[in-house]
Amino acid sequence: MERKPAKVAFHGNSIVIVCTDLVHSVWFYEELLGAEPLPTNDGYGCPWYQLGALTFSLMPNASDSCPIEFPTHAGAMLWLETDDLESAHRYLVQNGVPMIEWHEGEFAIVTDPDGLLIEIWQAEPE
16 A cells, blocks of 8 residues: 655745846835835845735746736746726826726736736725
């Protein structure tokens, strides 16, 4: 009889967003989306951020942008919420953020500077 390995537990910690242009990605996440820089030093020069409950790092070592074509390609998508989706939509469009889908009053799908998909939902009132 073959022994099964013990169950292994995994716990989410953060995500790493690999980017082609750190300056442009910092502008997008920090200036446009309001991510707060963290004092974390990973030893590799990658800045860390907090955006709501999401902790992430920007790793500037990609040579090409994300090849995902929504909705036909598999890939990761960030999920964000906002208290005012209509204002967020206008703000992102005014700042040249590519709008992939817009479902007025429900959600929007945009991309970051390298084409990473970001779904933004209207937050439910508490």
